[in-house]
Amino acid sequence: MSKKNSSEDQPKSTSVPSEVDSTSSTEVSNEPQTGVFKKPVSRRDMLRLAGASGVGLLLGSSGALGIMKATGLTKQPASDTPGSAENVTTGITHGGDQHSFYGTHQAGIVTPSQNFMCFASFDVTLNDAAGLRRLFQAWTKASASLMAGELLDGQNENPNLPPADTGEAAGLSSSNLTITFGAGPALFDHRFGLSGKRPANFKDLPAFNGDNLQSEWCGGDLAVQICADDMQVAFHAMRNLIRIARGSAVLRWSQEGFQRSSAADPNQATPRNLMGFKDGTANPSVKDNSMMNEVVWVQPQDGAGWMTNGSYMVVRRIRMRIEVWDRSSLADQENTFGRERVSGAPLGSHNEFDRGDMEAKDTSGKPVIPMNAHMRVARGDGTMQILRRPYSYSSGMDKVTGQLDAGLFFISYQRSIEKQFIPMQQRLAQIDALNEYIQHIGSAVFACFPGVQQGGYIGDQLV
């Protein structure tokens, strides 16, 4: 991502453009070598370029390749491009649609949210540490290839074998693909000799008021969050990781998610959830490294040394009572969130990012922002933050009721689940006005490993 960013001063992580429009702002990039000519070139770019040169489609593929070479446009992983300095915090490579799998932190956490998500939770079926290590190594190798937009290594030409890569992403750009791995509390039982390494207080969430958890949407030994700007690219990654895991780990549950795409909203305003309200306005800025160290990244003094530079992930599958919400009045909806629906501004304020006056009273003496409004309860005393990275989900129809099975696939990252997420969710579970319209039906927590160095593998500090 280019340093040039119009929304730089606005504290919203889920709404930052992941790729600068090559026709406008690349010229003012701070990185001299990361402009449009260092971007990995897609097939479409190449054809457009050929057309612009007046050669057009008459060129054979070798001719087109010649143009690409002459202009330095041959596709290569952004990480190999000279001068493609990475932002240390986000792991974002400049000027492309590619993130490196390697770095201090795993990609996909402070990375600006991509358009689509595939989430998969696994049960490990092995019961030895060596097998687990082999799985991590195989996943690492595959993930590095997937994020670089390369075919998976192995037999892809042998007519007697199924191809090593399933092929549906062949020729597609890497689409900002990120793959983020984590381990659930269940992994730290007797099977792999890891019980001594379980971070203090890392366990399944306590029961919250109103929870209606269903086991089919809960838990897991391992999880992977896969995000990309193209669903086919994301699915391809998930499918191949599942395939690689066969015999070592089985899928426990999975969920696909979406948000408004970067194409639908070039301004990259704060995304709206399926209730029509902006979601993520109050997020801390992912570009503030010290803030991220404070809120997201596990620090050496936090204990469980293998987690330093990692982060704890909370996942909640929150079903919305869509039909009920759709027949509640606008005033009721706005009072529920404590914000205006259209602008996202706190009630009584005018702009989305206004802090909101919690003391303001209306003429009858009632708080303008109701005491049980979602934003007020979530904020609490304002001392604890989390990084929310949610997606909407739609899983068709509830076969029992005929209603929509849709809602929010809530994901948050934090240094400490116990200090950050749990107190916030306890407040919300008790009095949040939104509870009338939502139901938490899935829940899981994962310790997301620190980033992987070249030659290493995910969890190499653990097993």
Next chain:
Amino acid sequence: MKARVTLPATILLSSVLFTACGNQAPTNTTAAPATTEATTTESTTATPSTESTTASTADFKNETEQYRTYAIGEIDSFVTETEKFTAAVKAGKLKEAQALYAPARMHYERIEPIAEALGNLDPDIDARAGDVDDKDWRGFHKIEQALWEKKTTDGMSEYADRLLQDAQLLRAKVETVDIDASMLVVGAVELLNEVSSSKITGEEERYSHTDLYDFVANVEGAEKIYDILKPRLAEKDADLEKQIGERFEALNKELAPFATKDGGYVTYDKLTKEDIRTLSQNLDALAEPLSQMGTILGV
């Protein structure tokens, strides 16, 4: 599965005829002894290079002969058991017919890729309702429907006769099947795919719920192929050979609790959702490395 396989077999039959006339069909240039059956396996692999297939066919003579012996043995048993089953149907002995149904089918399920290579015989013997036009529907599942859903043998005498004839025809035709190494490799995976697509879902035996008999037989058929190819595989890729062996063991262990004292298996409706999921995942875990057995064929 059945309906899908019938089609390429038919097409290939006609392409064999073309080959005889003018040799235009490139898929058949391998096949000096090109019978329909040999080429059918090619239709299920990804166009193997002609030379290597020919070479490997010769190289694997010992293995393919072992498999032929096994297949013929199973079909012999299949004919014998089908005879007992159809006799019970014709004699109006409902209970006896029900008891003989699933065990007889196991012999067929073990060598299903061979049967599928034999043109129309598989649908004639094994089609389910909806696989073929109603007027053409016959074979095991037609009788199954009568025995379990209608609880009668009435009207089944004619179907019993035809089933036995089809079984006998299968026995006669099997001698002509040209088994090559790629047929074995593909056949092993196909057997497990059969389980994946119809047995694990309980669709195959929708009236009798004896799906686990078929499940076990398909797995046994695949394991037999693995056993035969094992030395060659160990030579080429010892890790893969070991992995497949372990996963057969894991799946068999998973299946064991469903065996009944009389040597049969519990009905499908006794399985919980979790049982089905675990079996399916164990099956996938096995089928994945099994699909890599083609490494022994070289490129």
